[in-house]
Amino acid sequence: MSNVTNDSYGPVTRWLAAMPKAELHLHIDGSLRAPRLLQLAAKHGVSLPYASVEEVEAAYNFSDLQSFLDLYYLGASVLRDAEDFYFLMQDYLEVCRVQNIVHCEIMVEPQTYLPQGVELSVVLEGFDKAIAEAKSGWGQSVGLILSFLRHLPEADALAMLEAADPYREHFCAIGLASAERDFPPANFQTLYREAKKRGYELTAHAGEEGPASFIRDALQLLKVTRIDHGVRAVDDADLLQQLAADRVPLTVCPLSNVRLCVYDSLSEHRIFDLLEQGLCITVNSDDPAYFGGDLLENFAALESELDMSREQAVMLVRNGFEAAFLPSDAKLALDEQLKDYLARHP
Numbered sequence: 001m002s003n004v005t006n007d008s009y010g011p012v013t014r015w016l017a018a019m020p021k022a023e024l025h026l027h028i029d030g031s032l033r034a035p036r037l038l039q040l041a042a043k044h045g046v047s048l049p050y051a052s053v054e055e056v057e058a059a060y061n062f063s064d065l066q067s068f069l070d071l072y073y074l075g076a077s078v079l080r081d082a083e084d085f086y087f088l089m090q091d092y093l094e095v096c097r098v099q100n101i102v103h104c105e106i107m108v109e110p111q112t113y114l115p116q117g118v119e120l121s122v123v124l125e126g127f128d129k130a131i132a133e134a135k136s137g138w139g140q141s142v143g144l145i146l147s148f149l150r151h152l153p154e155a156d157a158l159a160m161l162e163a164a165d166p167y168r169e170h171f172c173a174i175g176l177a178s179a180e181r182d183f184p185p186a187n188f189q190t191l192y193r194e195a196k197k198r199g200y201e202l203t204a205h206a207g208e209e210g211p212a213s214f215i216r217d218a219l220q221l222l223k224v225t226r227i228d229h230g231v232r233a234v235d236d237a238d239l240l241q242q243l244a245a246d247r248v249p250l251t252v253c254p255l256s257n258v259r260l261c262v263y264d265s266l267s268e269h270r271i272f273d274l275l276e277q278g279l280c281i282t283v284n285s286d287d288p289a290y291f292g293g294d295l296l297e298n299f300a301a302l303e304s305e306l307d308m309s310r311e312q313a314v315m316l317v318r319n320g321f322e323a324a325f326l327p328s329d330a331k332l333a334l335d336e337q338l339k340d341y342l343a344r345h346p
């Protein structure tokens, strides 16, 4: 895990380290680090083509989203019992504590565990224990997003939505992840209609590898109020205007975009153009175990590669609170925490 006092960070990132922050785009399976992966594989006798942490990490070399997803689903296949899910969640929430991520919204993808015969009740048993400890330990605020796999049929997602009914209160929202290009938002209209009826907030990955039109479709057909990634909006000036006017949040993941070759380098990323145009841009880590950094390292990269200013950093952090799936009084309380920090650390 990162060290918040890392001397190699620039001055803005060092100032951000103790600032209260939110993270809204984090796949819990993407936080499974190589040592834990190997430990759980050994525990369950799962054979992997990697014998050491170095060998696992050498495989973190992706040419696109699919090349990453192949390793990501292999990694998640070692998660088998409630104790595994407890450790997984505990590891990530410890990052939140160290990096002052006071509110996080975490994507849980129960369809991933079904081939191993692991039911949602087992997953949530482990997660609940870790979340309860973090809440009572240091007041951690956590939301879970029930996230569906778009490379599988909508009928499978609908079956999982129903299976999640007894656990409705565990989740604040639904999301849509996995391979984007061949699996457009239009395929999931019934799912989103059903989820809305059940009172879930709605978000979806769109415009990561897929075109800007997928962002439009997610908004119009699925009625999402937030977009995960959304960086391809830069190709559609009218859409940019609409996103800015409606303050539709984009949960942008800078290191992920470079590791998955959405951009050749961070210097090509348009994150600050989007921010200056009035879009509600937030910063997130996506799959930190695989992409070389947690939330703070994403900010550090924006500072070192794109010269992020203090003002830009505060806008990004404030947007994280604005974009959260929380009641308005809870958002106001987070904003007060931020104001207090800024007053004490001008």
Ligand SMILES: Nc1ncnc2[nH]cnc12
Pocket: 027, 030, 065, 072, 177, 178, 179, 205, 208, 256, 286, 287
């Ligand atoms: N960056 C990403 N895009 C789509 N699905 C994902 N699942 C985990 N990470 C993802």
Ligand SMILES: [Zn+2]
Pocket: 025, 027, 177, 205, 228, 286
């Ligand atoms: Zn993602």
